[in-house]
Amino acid sequence: MSSGAAMPQPAASAVAANALPADFDADGFARIAKMIFIRLQAANDAGDLNDLRAFTTPEMFAAIRLELQDRQGAAQQTDVVQIDAEVLDVAEEADRPVVSVRFHGLIRELREGGAHPFDEVWHLVKPRDGSREWAIAGIQQLAEAH
Numbered sequence: 001m002s003s004g005a006a007m008p009q010p011a012a013s014a015v016a017a018n019a020l021p022a023d024f025d026a027d028g029f030a031r032i033a034k035m036i037f038i039r040l041q042a043a044n045d046a047g048d049l050n051d052l053r054a055f056t057t058p059e060m061f062a063a064i065r066l067e068l069q070d071r072q073g074a075a076q077q078t079d080v081v082q083i084d085a086e087v088l089d090v091a092e093e094a095d096r097p098v099v100s101v102r103f104h105g106l107i108r109e110l111r112e113g114g115a116h117p118f119d120e121v122w123h124l125v126k127p128r129d130g131s132r133e134w135a136i137a138g139i140q141q142l143a144e145a146h
Helices: 026-046 049-054 058-071
Strands: 079-092 097-108 116-125 135-144
Touching (some): 026 058, 026 079, 058 135, 097 135
Antiparallel strands (some): 097 116, 116 135
């Protein structure tokens, strides 16, 4: 989602690394986050609203849906050439934890184009009641380098 506009942010947003809870598996969560990142890119490229809805909050889904409408059916293919993920923060909101993950690496958005760097923080949330898996609640662009 590196080419999009600013996305909804949860109340507990962070861009600087903070001390993580001692019992939090940051490496394991980073692996899950990378899978979510790649899944979002594929679902967004395909315009798959059902898949996008499955792992985004309603506010995030609405923002992505608007971007898809603006694209007007134009084909899009995002190749994730390199991706690194780092858990920056684990915060608590009233009804859910918020995990902020910094993604950076290289993506290619044009078949014949070169890869370019991206740097984003994604905020992932999961209801305490376990009613759904981790969902993307917001995306912050840290750097645009084309």
